[in-house]
Amino acid sequence: MLNSLARASVSKVTDPIGRGLLRSGLTPDLITIVGTIGVIAGSVALLATGHLFWGTMVVTFFVLMDLVDGAMARARGYGTDFGVVLDASCDRIADGAVFGALTFYAFGQGDTVLGVAGLLCLVTGQVISYVKARADSVDLPIGGALAERAERNILGLVGAGLAGLGVPYALDVALWLLAAAGIVTVVQRLVQVRQAAVRAAADPTRHRTGRPAL
Ligand SMILES: CCCCCCCC/C=C\CCCCCCCC(=O)OC[C@H](COP(=O)(O)O[C@@H]1[C@H](O)[C@H](OP(=O)(O)O)[C@@H](O)[C@H](O)[C@H]1O)OC(=O)CCCCCCC/C=C\CCCCCCCC
Ligand SMILES: Nc1ccn([C@@H]2O[C@H](COP(=O)(O)O)[C@@H](O)[C@H]2O)c(=O)n1
Ligand SMILES: [Mg+2]
Numbered sequence: 001m002l003n004s005l006a007r008a009s010v011s012k013v014t015d016p017i018g019r020g021l022l023r024s025g026l027t028p029d030l031i032t033i034v035g036t037i038g039v040i041a042g043s044v045a046l047l048a049t050g051h052l053f054w055g056t057m058v059v060t061f062f063v064l065m066d067l068v069d070g071a072m073a074r075a076r077g078y079g080t081d082f083g084v085v086l087d088a089s090c091d092r093i094a095d096g097a098v099f100g101a102l103t104f105y106a107f108g109q110g111d112t113v114l115g116v117a118g119l120l121c122l123v124t125g126q127v128i129s130y131v132k133a134r135a136d137s138v139d140l141p142i143g144g145a146l147a148e149r150a151e152r153n154i155l156g157l158v159g160a161g162l163a164g165l166g167v168p169y170a171l172d173v174a175l176w177l178l179a180a181a182g183i184v185t186v187v188q189r190l191v192q193v194r195q196a197a198v199r200a201a202a203d204p205t206r207h208r209t210g211r212p213a214l
């Protein structure tokens, strides 16, 4: 949702940053990798150990680098196939680190209910993206959805940041909302794929190669 709504406005901020970083000799791939390592480090060292406020700050800074590598690719004039795969793979690793760390923290506190919410966020977040990737791989383009990556990161990080500031139940509310939205979004994406497949099957111009059932 935010991806389609906010992308153009966010680009007004990230595009000049991307141009500057490119001029300084850095590459989009390097920014993708540094951003991911930063998210992992912040998640493991701070979020997982209960330093929720500073963990949120550090992770947010590095998560935002994911918006800058694309801006650098645009400033350079082209993205690469490797960049597309690297960017999406690093997104999955970063998401796993954030929600894995919050889950670890919750279980470490003896809060099994919060831990289960964290696990649901972790798994549904990965599945939401996986369904889209598999649909892309069989040429079934699908549109936006309820809890895409930006929404997942914002909800998880705002919950963790507010909990770090001492707001009671902030993380519980955020993770349970996200777990519910995540489950709804998995179903929504599968329905979108089904509808796209039905449309494709009815399209006489679509090239059918036929696929061996492996
Ligand atoms: C009083 C509060 C105290 C608590 C403190 C809170 C502090 C901060 C709290 C929260 C802020 C969190 C910000 C997190 C922003 C996350 C943005 C983000 O994740 O964007 C990624 C998203 C998608 O990116 P991609 O296209 O690269 O990735 C695709 C995605 O992974 C798909 O997965 P799916 O969505 O399907 O599950 C894959 O399918 C696909 O393959 C993959 O390519 O980008 C967007 O959605 C763009 C819009 C983002 C809007 C975010 C608003 C952020 C706010 C400010 C931006 C300012 C920019 C400054 C840049 C500075 C850089 C250092
Ligand atoms: N290392 C990279 C990273 C990204 N790209 C290109 O940018 C697109 C993603 O941009 P975001 O702002 O959404 O991260 C990606 O699909 C690639 O086209 C790249 O080439 N190399
Ligand atoms: Mg990126």
Ligand SMILES: [Mg+2]
Binding pocket: 066, 087, 088, 091
């Ligand atoms: Mg990305």
